[in-house]
Amino acid sequence: MELYELTIHELLDLIKKRETTPSEITESVLKRVGQVEDRVKAFVTITEEEARERAKHIDEDVNNEGNIKSLMGIPMALKDNMCTKGIRTTCSSKILYNFKPPYNATVVEKLNDAGTVLIGKTNLDEFAMGSSTENSAFHTTRNPWDLKRVPGGSSGGSAAAVAADEVIFALGSDTGGSIRQPASLCGVVGMKPTYGFVSRYGLIAFASSLDQIGPFTKDVTDCAIVMNAICGHDPMDSTSANVDVPDFTKSLVADVKGMKIGVPKEYFIEGIQPEVKDAVMKAAELFEEMGANVEDISLPHTDYGLSVYYIIAPAEASSNLARYDGIQYGFRAEEYDDLIDLYKKTRSEGFGPEVKRRIMLGTYALSSGYYDAYYLKAQKVRTLVKQDFDNAFEKCDIIICPTSPTTAFEIGAKTDDPLAMYLSDVFTIPVNLAGIPGISIPCGFSNGLPIGLQIIGKPFDEATIIKAAYTFEQATDYHKQKPNL
Amino acid sequence: MEYEVVIGLEVHAELSTDSKIFCSCTTEFGGDPNTHCCPVCLGLPGVLPVINEKVIELAVKAALALNCEIAEYSKFDRKNYFYPDLPKAYQISQYDLPLAQNGYIEIEVDGKKKKIGITRVHIEEDAGKLVHAELGGYSLVDYNRTGVPLIEIVSEPDIRSPEEARNYLDKLKSILQYSEVSDCKMQEGSLRCDANISLRPKGSKEFGVKTELKNMNSFRAVQKALEAEVKRQKKILERGERVVQETLRWDEARGVTVPMRSKEEAHDYRYFPEPDLPPVVISKEYVERIKSTLPEMPQERKERYMKDYNLPEYDAGVLTDSKAIADFFEACVEKYHDPKTVSNWVMGELLAALKTKDAEIDDIPLTPSHLVEMLELMDKGTISGKIAKTVFKEMIETGKRPEQVVKEKGLVQITDEGKISEIIEKVIKENPKSVEDFKNGKEKAIGFLVGQVMRATKGKANPQIVNKLLREKLQ
Numbered sequence: 001m002e003l004y005e006l007t008i009h010e011l012l013d014l015i016k017k018r019e020t021t022p023s024e025i026t027e028s029v030l031k032r033v034g035q036v037e038d039r040v041k042a043f044v045t046i047t048e049e050e051a052r053e054r055a056k057h058i059d060e061d062v063n064n065e066g067n068i069k070s071l072m073g074i075p076m077a078l079k080d081n082m083c084t085k086g087i088r089t090t091c092s093s094k095i096l097y098n099f100k101p102p103y104n105a106t107v108v109e110k111l112n113d114a115g116t117v118l119i120g121k122t123n124l125d126e127f128a129m130g131s132s133t134e135n136s137a138f139h140t141t142r143n144p145w146d147l148k149r150v151p152g153g154s155s156g157g158s159a160a161a162v163a164a165d166e167v168i169f170a171l172g173s174d175t176g177g178s179i180r181q182p183a184s185l186c187g188v189v190g191m192k193p194t195y196g197f198v199s200r201y202g203l204i205a206f207a208s209s210l211d212q213i214g215p216f217t218k219d220v221t222d223c224a225i226v227m228n229a230i231c232g233h234d235p236m237d238s239t240s241a242n243v244d245v246p247d248f249t250k251s252l253v254a255d256v257k258g259m260k261i262g263v264p265k266e267y268f269i270e271g272i273q274p275e276v277k278d279a280v281m282k283a284a285e286l287f288e289e290m291g292a293n294v295e296d297i298s299l300p301h302t303d304y305g306l307s308v309y310y311i312i313a314p315a316e317a318s319s320n321l322a323r324y325d326g327i328q329y330g331f332r333a334e335e336y337d338d339l340i341d342l343y344k345k346t347r348s349e350g351f352g353p354e355v356k357r358r359i360m361l362g363t364y365a366l367s368s369g370y371y372d373a374y375y376l377k378a379q380k381v382r383t384l385v386k387q388d389f390d391n392a393f394e395k396c397d398i399i400i401c402p403t404s405p406t407t408a409f410e411i412g413a414k415t416d417d418p419l420a421m422y423l424s425d426v427f428t429i430p431v432n433l434a435g436i437p438g439i440s441i442p443c444g445f446s447n448g449l450p451i452g453l454q455i456i457g458k459p460f461d462e463a464t465i466i467k468a469a470y471t472f473e474q475a476t477d478y479h480k481q482k483p484n485l
Numbered sequence: 486m487e488y489e490v491v492i493g494l495e496v497h498a499e500l501s502t503d504s505k506i507f508c509s510c511t512t513e514f515g516g517d518p519n520t521h522c523c524p525v526c527l528g529l530p531g532v533l534p535v536i537n538e539k540v541i542e543l544a545v546k547a548a549l550a551l552n553c554e555i556a557e558y559s560k561f562d563r564k565n566y567f568y569p570d571l572p573k574a575y576q577i578s579q580y581d582l583p584l585a586q587n588g589y590i591e592i593e594v595d596g597k598k599k600k601i602g603i604t605r606v607h608i609e610e611d612a613g614k615l616v617h618a619e620l621g622g623y624s625l626v627d628y629n630r631t632g633v634p635l636i637e638i639v640s641e642p643d644i645r646s647p648e649e650a651r652n653y654l655d656k657l658k659s660i661l662q663y664s665e666v667s668d669c670k671m672q673e674g675s676l677r678c679d680a681n682i683s684l685r686p687k688g689s690k691e692f693g694v695k696t697e698l699k700n701m702n703s704f705r706a707v708q709k710a711l712e713a714e715v716k717r718q719k720k721i722l723e724r725g726e727r728v729v730q731e732t733l734r735w736d737e738a739r740g741v742t743v744p745m746r747s748k749e750e751a752h753d754y755r756y757f758p759e760p761d762l763p764p765v766v767i768s769k770e771y772v773e774r775i776k777s778t779l780p781e782m783p784q785e786r787k788e789r790y791m792k793d794y795n796l797p798e799y800d801a802g803v804l805t806d807s808k809a810i811a812d813f814f815e816a817c818v819e820k821y822h823d824p825k826t827v828s829n830w831v832m833g834e835l836l837a838a839l840k841t842k843d844a845e846i847d848d849i850p851l852t853p854s855h856l857v858e859m860l861e862l863m864d865k866g867t868i869s870g871k872i873a874k875t876v877f878k879e880m881i882e883t884g885k886r887p888e889q890v891v892k893e894k895g896l897v898q899i900t901d902e903g904k905i906s907e908i909i910e911k912v913i914k915e916n917p918k919s920v921e922d923f924k925n926g927k928e929k930a931i932g933f934l935v936g937q938v939m940r941a942t943k944g945k946a947n948p949q950i951v952n953k954l955l956r957e958k959l960q
Contacts (some may be wrong), residue, residue, distance in 0.1 A: 081533040096530065104522050105531060204530040208760035237533050238762050316760055319563050322574030323528050327626065343567055366565070366755035375757060 003028035004165045005482070007076050008222040009267065015062060015073055018067035021064065022073025025168075026117050033119065033166045038485050041141050042151075042161035042241075045088050046078045052441070056116045061115070061370070065117050071230050071322060072115030073138040077116075077161045079168040080121035081128055082090055083202040084108055087118075091204050092127045092136035093349035095331045095350030096322045097299060105202020106234045107213055114229040119167050121265040122157030127321065128178055128206040132155050134415055135354045141184060144483040145440045145449055149408040152182030155216070159186040162216045169226055170216045175206050176309050177404075177428025179214045180440035184403035184452020187442045187481065189217045189469070192428075194225065194459045196241035196433035199234030205320040207313035208239075209319060210432045219479050220441065220470040224248035227462060243460055247323035254474040261468070262396035266302035267427055272405045278414040279444030279451040280402045287400070287468070297396060299388040304381050305430040311365050311378035312433075316353075318362030324350065357418065386434040398468050402427055403440040403452035422475065427454060437462045439467050442478035487687040490715055491695075492644035492680060493604075494707075496657060496666040497635050499611065499675035506610045506634035507577070514673045518616075518627035526632035528572035535760050536561075538822045540608060541765060543666040545775045546586055548606040549655075549783065550664040553588030554955040556770045558892055561608075561759040566752055567627050570613040578637075586763065590640075590660065590786065592652045601653050603639030609635050619751035630674070636666075642681065642692065647711035654704045655806070659783045662761065665809045671703055671847075672697035678707050683728070684718045693718075694728040698742060700735045710735035715740050726933070737836055760833035773959040794824035803832050809846045810836070821860055830856060834877050848947055850884025859887040871944055872896050873904060899946045902954060905938070912937045923959055931955060 003011065004415050014020040032049055037043060078084065081091045083101035085108075090096045104112070111118075133141040133156035141156045143149040144164040151160040155172025159181045159182035162170050172179040174192035183190025191214045198213040205211060215226035227248045236239045262283055268277055288294045326332035326346030333345030340407035351359070363376040392399060404424055414421040431438040436459050443453035453472070456467040473479055508525035525532045545555055562580035588603035611633040616625045616638060638657065641789055644650050658676060661667040669676045683695035683706055699709045713735075718728050733742040781789070783805045790801035790811075805811045810831065817827045835856075839846060862868045868876060868891060879890045893898055899905060912934060913920055922930040931952075938951045 025521070081531075083529075091530075099530065101524075101529065103529075145612075201533050202531040236535060238535050239533075239760070246661065263957070299718075315757060317576050319565050319757070321557070322529070322565060322567065323572060325567060325569075325574060328527065328572060329570045330528070339569070362753065366757050370752045371757070 002032070003289065004032040004168075006168070007223050008071065008168055011074060012068065014071070016068050016272050022058040022117060023052070023055040025073055026051050026075050026119075026397065029119060029165075030168060032164075036144075036164050037166060039147055039485065040144055040164045041139050041162050042157045042164065042166055043077070044090055044092060044123050044157065045118040046137055047087060047118055051117050051119050058115055058117065058292075060412065061175045068226060069113075071111065071118060073310055074168050075117045075119045076111065076114070076212025077119050077122045077158055077167040078108065078148045078172070078468060079128075079155050079158050079172045081124060081173060081204040081206075082108060082171065082323035083116070083204065084121065086461045087121065087312050089204070090138075090402065091119065091127045092124045092133075092138055093351065093355070094137045095139070095346070096329075099330050101202075103202065107230050108202060109156060110232075111171075112228055122155070122161055123171060124157055125154035125293075126355050126400075127204070127317070128154040128173055128175055128211075129177055129317070129358055131177070131181055131421055134411065135352055135445050137352055140176040140411055143408045143449075145187060146408065149410050149449070150185070152185035152404070152446055154178040154182075154410065155190075156182045156213060158203055158216050159183055159188055159190065162186070162188045163483060164392060165482070168218070169222055171213055171230070172216055173203055173206075174209055174432065175210045175212075175313060176432050178427035179216065180428045180438055180452065180454060181404045181425055183216055183440040184454075185408040185450065187452075187478070187483070189220055189223050190406060191215055191227065191462070191465075192437060193221050193231060193462055194241070194437045195233045195245075195432075196239055197245075197437070197460065197462070199232075199237040199240050201234055201236040205316075207316040208320060209316060210309075210313055212432070220466060220473045221249070221252055221397050223250055223286070223439070223469075224466050227466075236469050241460070248463060248466050251466040252303040252470045253467055256287055256471045257359075257466055259287075259292040259398065259464075259468060260396040261287055261292045261294045262282070262297035262392050262399045263294060264297050264299045264392070264399060264401055266299050267401035268448055269405070269426075271423070272402065273407060273446065275404060275444070275446035276407065276451050280400065280453055281471065282322075283443045283475075284337045284400060285455050286472065290471060290475065295396070297392050297431065301381065301384045302389050302430055305385055305433060308381045308385065308433060309425075309429045310361065310422065312382065314358040314362030315375050316362065318359045318366065321351075321355065321359055326350070354418070360428065360477075380463050382433050385430050386388065387435045389392075389430070389456070391434055397457075397464055399456040401454050401456070403454040406430070407446050407449035408450055431456055435459065437465055439465050439469050441473060442481070443472070443476070444478060445481070450481075487717055488880070489685040489687045489689070490646055490682065490684055491642045492682045492711060493642040494640045494644065494650060494653060495679045495681070496638045496640075496654070497677040498547070498661055498669060500540055500547075500634040500636060500639065501665065501667055501724055502537060502539045502543060502634055504537055504539075505539050505632035506540050507632055508633065512633050514670075514675075516629050521627065521629040522631070525627055528631075532873060534577060534759075536765075537634065537764060539809050541767070542775060544606065544608050545633075545640075545767065545772065546668040546779060548585030548588065549659050549772070549776050549779055550666070551585075551588040551590060551606060551638065551956075552604050553585035553603055553606055555767055556582060557764055557768070558582065558764055559584045559607075562756045563759050567625070568612070570615050570628075572613070572628060572631060572632070575611060576612065577762070578609035579607035581802075590653060590656050592656050593651065594649060594652070595812045599649075601643045601649075601935075603640040604641050605637050606636055609637060611635050613805050618897060623754055629743070647708045649714065650680065650711055651704055651708040654707060656783075658704075659806055659808070663782055664850050665820075666778055678704075680707060682711055682712055682714050682718070682825045684715065684722060693722075694730050696728065696730065696742075697747070698735055699732060702737065705738055705874070706735060707842040709740065710742060713740060746763070755956060765866050766904040783808075788948060794818065796824060796828055800825075800828045800832060803836070804828060807846075811826050813846055813853055817856050820854065820857045826860060827856070830877070834874065838881050849881050851881050854886075855880045855887060862887055862891065864897060866947060867891065868896060868898050869944070869948060872898065896945060899942055900950060902950060905946055905954055906937055906941075906958075909951070909958055912941065913958065920959065931959075
């Protein structure tokens, strides 16, 4: 067994017992990166030297302090839309190809405080817009389970890095499913916390009212450990919730007796891959066998989720991405006639087609004369989608459903059909619209490709999700499967 | 046909907070370019705004001083447009739910009081400054001012002449300074004004087509631009043509209003609620608390000066126009028994000196105790009124105490009758003709002789004593 194959909790045990050191772990992980990265292509930037330095430093801390911090010496990766001081942060976009932030995102500070070692910045669909990493301006990340297939997106680099054992855990961001969908396609655990639970300060914004940072881990226990480290109020983020963070590891109890679980009938639509449906149904049966009360529920406005999302997210994005104008930082067109021409050329050359498509969508939706018909209406329907969940949670504690309608698809299969690509997020988007938490955990395989189970919970009730996920994980061994790389 | 002028004003005032609206950078004016900045006000990728609570407090205070109703619930919106001085490419402002509405300012028109309605007061952030290279070819941006808090005060179209507009602005400035929400320094850009103006036939209820005037750098410029625009619109209407609704720029040098290029005004700002900031919720208790901190407003103060200090209405009006001047006056009166004397010095010598220097009272080293000590020297007879003016000028320049000025310049009044007598003898001897004239009943001649004595003593002789002794000697 190699160190890089282990989980956070396993490695921490070894460090505590002085059976290994942060440096040994980092070396093991870097060795793995060396073996597989040219096939997986999970990273945009690898911070090998910095990682070695940092690990050495933590070796000393371990020796001196004796006090083992919650993530001490654990190698991890960050999606390349989280600002890292002095380290290139690109959003996988040409327009930020050379941007080195002068500050750290709040989550980066928190992870640093917890003792992590940064291995690198992972690939994503440009500005987190996409479901496959094919929209990255640099390269497409491969699914470690089948290198011809996509890892999902937009946090595909983070998901693939964890699935390929290139890091022990990673952070991603989830605006419409960008953590849960790639977690599902790569067979790892991925959680999107409640909106406001993790600070967005330093997360390069896509859609401000939907974006949320969360972890990719190898199992649910690790998920709870990372959640403990990253959640909590941040005075730098006015949308960050001022609520107490429970110790999520206390929810690692295999017990769902009496838990009320809803299965929404709208989530088993036509076009869903039969194996995905079967795996989720089997999961429901398993929960029932373990003592949970599983019942059918209805989320009647599910159909509108996608439409609402594709108004609100692009509208916010069109404004958030307006700052990339070539004036202060990042890419600037080489030749231009005047200011307007500078803007036009910089943005035409700097952004990729999907980003442009969404900027146009959003600009249109916010335009004078269309605002009421699109943006305002979408906000109203968003409220209805949220009410669906409020109503459902009066009857149940959690909701289970597929994370994605399909397993990983082949690279290039959907690039010419944006609408087909958008459907990939049909089960994850409503959760973002409602601002509630959701997790994807492995629940089966189809033709050697992982299937994800989504568990959705009440706002700030990640504890119940983690408990259910942990119970399921204890009863299955899907999470223990590794891709053949 | 006779036309009625209809004017509405939009004023931007910088709030006097120490730090910017969404970060902790200083709001201090000036500084080397781009030294009062951080990732937040530079709008770097990933940053988020956090509202400075002092901004809400000052904005509420201003709105209350303008007799507005404070909204219990208001929110921030993004105003989207591209310009290099706007690093996020949107300005955080307030659109459909402003902080406050329905206020008014009372001005005086031809001796009668008139209310000018305030439509709304809202909060927004300032942009940076573009510096164009003198030789052209490139421009530089200074983001020091980016994120300085502003309030925008929009008036109703209640103003009926350029003079009224000026009057409104003077009053608004005075109120903002009194409530200590803004220092209103136009030369530092902390107060800016745009104007909407239209003409309509007298008696008509409908509004005419309006134009918007920009780029006025002083209250005087606002008035002049409006006067020019009244003339321009009148000419158009008299020709039977229609005024075009457009934005015009005031060209100070040429004294004309010039249309801005349509590119500069064809904006669709695509306002939408700012998702990074929670709504502003203000309780009645909060409003009451702020209300209780509002200082006395200029009108109240003026009335108090007339009543308590027995000052003429004119004096009281001039003194209370600026809070700083009124504060100075009051500090003097606390230590000195005669308010009218203080008023004369403040309105006369002090205001004249400030006008010549184009300075505010804070910019000069003179303090109330300087003036009081000087008045006391006059009362003691140490210096004459004439000498006092010299002393006053010196104090304004150097900030030296009056006694020191008197000593250093040898300005102590000569009251020694023996010494004065000596000089009088000499003057009598040297001016036999005038002495003759006086003796022949020409009362005026004594004035000349007094003047000669004063000249001989460089103005230091006590004029009363000179007068008394001269008369004695000539009788």
